[in-house]
Amino acid sequence: MKDPKPRQVKVGISRRDFMKLAGITGLTAWMMEKGLTWKDLFNMASDSLADPINVIWTGNGWCGGNTIAFIDAMNPAVEDVITQVTINLQPITLRAPSIANLGNVNLVYHPILMPQDNMAYPTMEAALAGVFDPYVLVVEGTMYDEFGLYYQKPKDSFWCSAGRTPSGNVLLCDEFVFNLMKRAALVYATGACATYGGIPSTTNGLGQRSPTYTMGMLDDPYRGILGFPAYIHEVYQKGLGYFRGEQVIDEDIYAVTNSPYNTAYPGPSYHWLSTLKQPIVAIAADPPAGDWIMRTLVAGVLYARGLGPAPSESLDVFNRPKYFYGNETHQNCPRAGFFAQGIFAKNFGDPQCTYSQGCKGTEANSPAPLLGWVGGVGGCTRGGVCIACTAPGFPDLYEPFYAPPNAPTLPSTTLLAAAVGAGIVVGVGSYYLSRRRGKPTIPKAKGVS
Incomplete structure (x- = not known):
């Protein structure tokens, strides 16, 4: 003869409530009222x-x-x-x-x-x-x-x-x-x-x-x-x-x-x-x-x-x-090899690095190129450029989206070389913008100390 199944106790009490009850007086009276044993209570408490x-x-x-x-x-x-x-x-x-x-x-x-x-x-x-x-x-x-x-x-x-x-x-x-x-x-x-x-x-x-x-x-x-x-x-x-x-x-x-x-x-x-x-x-x-x-x-x-x-x-x-x-979008990008070789897309749809088309992947962090969108398929950077939507400052610091970046974040020699290879002019104004981005300010409300 099979052993009877353990009694299922349904008293409408959660584990948290039990732990609270266990710390107060009158617990034994409550148990008697519900017809519970200490084993029943132990089973309830262990089911976290x-x-x-x-x-x-x-x-x-x-x-x-x-x-x-x-x-x-x-x-x-x-x-x-x-x-x-x-x-x-x-x-x-x-x-x-x-x-x-x-x-x-x-x-x-x-x-x-x-x-x-x-x-x-x-x-x-x-x-x-x-x-x-x-x-x-x-x-x-x-x-x-x-x-x-x-x-x-x-x-x-x-x-x-x-x-x-x-x-x-x-x-x-x-x-x-x-x-x-x-x-x-x-x-x-x-x-x-x-x-x-x-x-x-x-x-x-x-x-x-x-x-x-x-x-x-x-x-x-x-x-x-x-x-x-x-x-x-x-x-x-x-x-x-x-x-x-x-x-x-x-x-x-x-x-x-x-x-x-x-x-x-x-x-x-x-x-x-x-x-x-x-x-x-x-x-x-x-x-x-x-x-x-x-x-x-x-x-x-x-x-x-x-x-x-x-x-x-x-x-x-x-x-x-x-x-x-934890990594830049650029570091997760399958086009990063073209970037390292200084080979850049001339038109949208080209398979090469889209830094020249305005990609901000060197300035933003995301796993988008690596993980895709739904079930590993698709995603914003699979056919377009990164617009840095994962970063503070978006969208103002990263516009226009589909234009070469205003400047690499100087003094990175790698990005400077990439900029030159992509035909991006790095001038005084763009250098100032990159410095402004590199030294952000603490938010402050008007008249608020």
């Missing part, structure tokens, strides 16, 4: 992968390109990672985890992929109450100067809304992201817009800010733009965080997570830390390939489970993961 790591994905000033890339990911695919979704604040299991040790990953909120609307405010409130701990916050799209730090808009107007509050008032994207940052275990900025501001934050050729005064999550030291954490810190310090008579930026985001407000290069937003004491991670590009997004998120989930290294251990100076952005 049953508790999901939650993902909250916000869309702000966005085109949805990163979401499309996210859906197109193949290695791993979305269905390999996301095992649950949340509908009306209730988790629904889609499938069993298929990646070893990753456990359940619950997509709590996504403004495009979620099947219901009007959930921004309830999701924010539940997150602030700790319902989704631990959660990973993914920010897509630019943030806005809603509070007049740079530009005073007409009263009660706004740039970006995430939804409505229960009273029917606008829930600002700034307010939504600000509150979600308070309890986030990890924060990821995906795409050129969310990382350093991208095209919406153009400075008109380094002359002036865009009319909407948009910004990324991280400071752009080349264009002198503060990132979102530093921006809302300044807003709070100046008492500007009000919208329609209500104070919506009601805390210093640095004080909430005990983060240092450090203005050292490349700027104060790089020094803000999440509840796990991790900086904002930049998944840079316009947009990045889906596999870059998925693999970076998986690495973060494994860290949150205590099974992988901290994200901060593998970031470059601009908070990009070195395993993707």
